[in-house]
Amino acid sequence: MSETKYRQIARVIEQRIDNGHYPVDTKLPTHRQLALELDTTPATVAKAYQLLTEKQRIASHVGRGTFVCSTGSLSDVIHPTEEDGSYNLSILQPCLHYNVAPLSRAFQQATQTLPLDLMGYTEHSGLARHRMAGVAWAKQYGLVGGCAENTLLVDGAQHGLSLLIHALTKPGDTIAVEEVTYPGIMAIAKLADRHVVGLPMDQQGVTVSGLTEVVDQYKPSLVVIVPSHQNPTGITMPVERREQIAQVIARHKVWLVEDDIYGFLNEEPIPAITNFVPEYGFHITSLSKAISPALRCGFVKVPSSQLAHIEAHIRTNIWLSSPINYAASSLLIESGEAFALAQKQKEIAQKRQRIAHDILPTAEAATSSVSQGYHLWLPLPQGWQQDRFVMEAKSRDVLISSGSYFHAQESRDHHVRLSLMAVATEEGLKKSLTILAELLAKPAETVFPF
Structure with a gap:
C-alpha cells in the first residue's frame, strides 16, 4: 500500500x-x-x-x-474584529461606543493621582473596596450572601471558569455542561484534559431529571450552568427550576459553577442558583458584557470551605488582577453609572431583537426568551447545513457562528448564532440581517448544487 x-x-x-x-x-x-x-x-x-x-x-x-468532527476553536466561533467591509454578527459584546466616554472618565479619575495601593501587591485577590464593588454588582442582579471575604477578583469570567476547573477537578475528571454551551468552556476542558458530558435541556434550561441522570451515571466533579440568556440558546432559567437544580446539587454534593455574566439583561433580578446551595455553588459574573471586555474584571463568590484553596490558585496563576482596572470599575459601580450603562445595553438589545424578528423569516422559531438578550439562536430551514450557511454568509461579508461549535455531544440540529450587538449601527445590523434573510429564502441546493 x-x-x-x-x-x-x-x-x-x-x-x-x-x-x-x-x-x-x-x-x-x-x-x-x-x-x-x-x-x-x-x-x-x-x-x-x-x-x-x-x-x-x-x-x-x-x-x-x-x-x-467539529474542530473549531474559539477563533472559528468569534471573530474579534470586523474584516474590511464585513458585518460581524459573531461576537457577543456590548455596543461599545456608548461606553467609551464614561469608561475614559473613570480611568482618568482612578489614575489622576495614583495611590500606592494600586501600584503594589495586595493581600488575598485584591483590595477589599474592589471586592465590595463586585458584591454590589452581583447583588443588583440576584446574588445574595456576597461579602469582601468570599468574593474574589479574576481576570474576567473566562479566567474564572478556567481557574475553577483547574482548582476543583483533576486531569481525566468529567465536567457536566449544558448540551449546547459556550465553546470557551469546552476549550478549557479540552486543554485541561477533562472529559465533557452534556446535560439535557428544555425550554427552561437544564432539566432536573437530566441533571440527576448525568450525575448518577457519570459522577462529574463539576457542573457548569449559564442560567440567564444562555449562550447560545438564549434560555433564561426560571426561579422554580433554579431551586430544583440546587436541590440536585446539594443532594449529590457536587460542585456547581454558575456563570451568570448575562444576569443584568433580565427584566427583573432573578435569584442565583447559588443562593439556594451556597455550600456547593461558585458564582461568576463580570463587567465584560455590560461595559467592556477589555476591563477584564470578574468576580467569583466562593463557598467558605474553598476560599483558601481558590485564593492559592489565584496567587499561583496571576497573583492578582490589575488594581487599576478595578479602581476604574469600582468608581463606575459606586457612582451607579455602571448600572445605568447596563440598562442602556439592555434597551439596545431589546430594540435589536425586534429588528431581527422583523427581518429574519425563521426568527419566530427561535427561543422566545431571548427578547432582551444579545444574541439569537437561529434554526435553519430544511436542507441547509450550518457550516455551509456560515460559509455562504461570509462570502456575502456577514460573519456568524456555526451551531456545530456549541454542541457538547453529537447533534443533528442545525442552527447558527447571531450576535445583534457587535455591529455598531442599526443601519449596519439591518443590512446584514437582510443579507441573511435573502440567503435563508433560497433553497439550499440552488446555492451549492452538489
Whole structure:
C-alpha cells in the first residue's frame, strides 16, 4: 500500500471538509464507495480515514459509520474584529461606543493621582473596596450572601471558569455542561484534559431529571450552568427550576459553577442558583458584557470551605488582577453609572431583537426568551447545513457562528448564532440581517448544487 496514496486521499477529504462539501456531522461515504470514486482500494481509504481520525477531523461509530468532527476553536466561533467591509454578527459584546466616554472618565479619575495601593501587591485577590464593588454588582442582579471575604477578583469570567476547573477537578475528571454551551468552556476542558458530558435541556434550561441522570451515571466533579440568556440558546432559567437544580446539587454534593455574566439583561433580578446551595455553588459574573471586555474584571463568590484553596490558585496563576482596572470599575459601580450603562445595553438589545424578528423569516422559531438578550439562536430551514450557511454568509461579508461549535455531544440540529450587538449601527445590523434573510429564502441546493 502506498503511503503517498492514502495521504493524498486524506488531503482530498480534508479539503472537502474545509470547503463545506462535507459539513460537520456529515456521514462520510463507506470505504468501498469512496474507493470506487477515487479509483483506489477500500484498504487505502481505511488508512486515510485512520489518519484523519488521529487528527480528530473525523470519528467512527460502530454500526453507524464515520462522521465529520467539529474542530473549531474559539477563533472559528468569534471573530474579534470586523474584516474590511464585513458585518460581524459573531461576537457577543456590548455596543461599545456608548461606553467609551464614561469608561475614559473613570480611568482618568482612578489614575489622576495614583495611590500606592494600586501600584503594589495586595493581600488575598485584591483590595477589599474592589471586592465590595463586585458584591454590589452581583447583588443588583440576584446574588445574595456576597461579602469582601468570599468574593474574589479574576481576570474576567473566562479566567474564572478556567481557574475553577483547574482548582476543583483533576486531569481525566468529567465536567457536566449544558448540551449546547459556550465553546470557551469546552476549550478549557479540552486543554485541561477533562472529559465533557452534556446535560439535557428544555425550554427552561437544564432539566432536573437530566441533571440527576448525568450525575448518577457519570459522577462529574463539576457542573457548569449559564442560567440567564444562555449562550447560545438564549434560555433564561426560571426561579422554580433554579431551586430544583440546587436541590440536585446539594443532594449529590457536587460542585456547581454558575456563570451568570448575562444576569443584568433580565427584566427583573432573578435569584442565583447559588443562593439556594451556597455550600456547593461558585458564582461568576463580570463587567465584560455590560461595559467592556477589555476591563477584564470578574468576580467569583466562593463557598467558605474553598476560599483558601481558590485564593492559592489565584496567587499561583496571576497573583492578582490589575488594581487599576478595578479602581476604574469600582468608581463606575459606586457612582451607579455602571448600572445605568447596563440598562442602556439592555434597551439596545431589546430594540435589536425586534429588528431581527422583523427581518429574519425563521426568527419566530427561535427561543422566545431571548427578547432582551444579545444574541439569537437561529434554526435553519430544511436542507441547509450550518457550516455551509456560515460559509455562504461570509462570502456575502456577514460573519456568524456555526451551531456545530456549541454542541457538547453529537447533534443533528442545525442552527447558527447571531450576535445583534457587535455591529455598531442599526443601519449596519439591518443590512446584514437582510443579507441573511435573502440567503435563508433560497433553497439550499440552488446555492451549492452538489
